[in-house]
């Protein structure tokens with residue numbers, strides 16, 4: 001058992017992949033978590049991390065992590081004590097693996113396998129922190145609860161961050177969203193250059209369904225141990241575009257009460273939530289930033305705002321069908337995956353009164 005001020009022992013499953021590499025990078029030097037185990041497929045197991053991972057980050061691999069061995073999932077399961085597991089597994093693998101870990105520690109996952117399970121919070125820490133109440137309080141002197149916390153789909157995260165200030169200030173019932181999604185969203189080795197260069201692919205498997213179903217759960221109310229989904233109709237159309245990182249969302253929304261444009265801008269500018277109030281290590285100062293009516297968010301220019309955790313918004317204007325429309329941008333492997341999962345874990349730690357040194 002870890003004592004109150006010791007770092008929490010963390011494993012990364014799927015550590016060699018696109019999201020796993022982000023976890024490894026963000027966990028190096030994290031003030032609360034210590035990376036103690038790495039797992040990937042049989043292809044990688046038995047190698048040192050530096051030899052197993054096809055490194056695609058701009059920051060070099062941390063020396064200590066580069067020299068860590070990569071294990072199979074079963075070896076990590078049977079290995080040393082863990083306080084938390086970060087999962088960057090494909091959904092097909094995560095479906096069976098994550099509940100096994102969740103019986104003995106907290107699992108924070110990017111996989112879609114358990115997102116819609118009734119007892120799993122689908123968490124965006126600034127949007128629905130109260131959904132953590134689905135987890136039972138820690139038992140047996142543990143630092144954290146057991147169970148699964150799921151990160152939503154990477155496009156859904158950007159969408160609900162842009163919508164939450166509008167939900168609080170005005171309310172809405174209908175959303176139309178068209179996405180322009182980066183190639184890193186397809187993982188490694190991903191889509192071939194021959195397919196995506198000089199091209200737009202107007203289809204991403206299951207993506208539209210995820211945006212349409214997850215939004216209601218995230219914006220829903222936690223009552224009596226379940227989530228009552230928000231009644232919001234979402235129409236999504238998803239496109240893969242030749243951008244490395246950063247998903248762009250063109251959104252129309254039917255805001256209630258016909259608010260003035262300046263009130264809508266102000267809702268994004270002033271939005272702060274529990275992660276900012278608690279000063280969590282991965283929380284950006286501003287979860288949403290309004291760039292300007294004439295300044296559209298652009299993937300290469302704005303994706304790293306707030307260390308990739310800020311959703312940038314611009315081009316608010318009237319929509320002849322739904323009332324208002326705007327453009328939002330969110331970093332898919334930081335806010336939309338590893339960074340968002342880390343922030344969710346930090347919120348769970350803070351809510352347990354557990355703040356490691």
Ligand SMILES: NC(=O)c1ccc[n+]([C@@H]2O[C@H](COP(=O)([O-])OP(=O)(O)OC[C@H]3O[C@@H](n4cnc5c(N)ncnc54)[C@H](OP(=O)(O)O)[C@@H]3O)[C@@H](O)[C@H]2O)c1
Pocket residue numbers: 013014015016017018019020039040041042043044045073087088089090091093110111112153154184185186187188189332333336337
């Ligand atoms: N990429 C994004 O922007 C993004 C955003 C949000 C959520 N997600 C979700 O996050 C998860 C990971 O995505 P990704 O893009 O990082 O995928 P990826 O690049 O394909 O990486 C997959 C990882 O899973 C490991 N793996 C595959 N089969 C395995 C098995 N049978 N046992 C153990 N490990 C196995 C791989 O190990 P090897 O290297 O050994 O094959 C690799 O480490 C997916 O569920 C995805 O939907 C991705």
